[in-house]
Amino acid sequence: MGHREDLLEGAKKCLVEKGFVGTTARDIVKASGANLASIGYHYGSKDALMTEAYIAVVQEWGDQFSAGVEGRGGSLERFRSVWDGVHAGHEASGPIWAASMEIALAGDRMPQLRSMLAASQGEGRRGLVSMFTGVPEEDLTEEDLRTAGAFYQALLNGFMLQWLFDPASAATPAELTEGMRRAVAGMAAAKTVRDAP
Known part of the structure; x- marks a missing residue:
């Protein structure tokens, strides 16, 4: 690996261990x-490098549970x-979720980082x-x-928030699925009543 790749791997490690704000x-x-x-040379800034690291970690996390x-x-x-896949990896992905919340709650303190991640x-x-749908990514519309x-x-x-705040009371994949089933059933029933003569 070259310096660019080494930096990215180091930033990913720091992101998981220290979060965005705690990483220097x-x-x-x-x-x-x-x-x-080499940070400035390869990435322009620490925030740009940390953004790349965050995107890479999220991609790796998604790849782990989407395959099955x-x-x-x-x-x-x-x-x-x-949701079974998301749940199975929730402990390992906790630091990623915490980093996401850290950025979201930072307000205007990290504007460059927020705009890069928003993009x-x-x-x-x-x-x-x-x-969720099985439609290939390249076929999806705006x-x-x-x-x-x-x-x-x-x-x-x-x-993510449920698991970060209180894992013991967070919804399980079965509960989330049942909640979705009930929501859809409720909407279908309301439509039937509305459409009835």
Whole structure:
């Protein structure tokens, strides 16, 4: 590996161990074995490097649980399967979720970092929609991302918060799936009543 890759690996390690705010450029240098000037040379800034590290860690995390997804796209079985995968990796992904919340709650203290991560939201939504529906990422439209993507992202963020605040009372994949089934059944029943003559 070259300095660029070493820096990225070091930043990923620091992100998991120390979070965004707790990681300094010197921490990354120590973890990577690279030199301080190489951060600016390869990434422009520590925040840009940490953003790349965050995106890489989230991608790796998603790849781990998306490979075993079962069920027809859009089915409750597939919905449950995705959440089973998320749940199975929740302890290992806790630091990633904490880093996400750290950025979200930072307000204007990390504007550059927030804007860089906001720009990557579309890719996250694209991956989520594809996972839940089975539609290849390249076939998804902007409307898919703005609707279904935002919906699945909101569910994931809520799931993350539940586990960060109180794992003992957080929803299980079975409970989340049953909640979705009930919500859909309630909407279908309301539509039937509304459409009745």
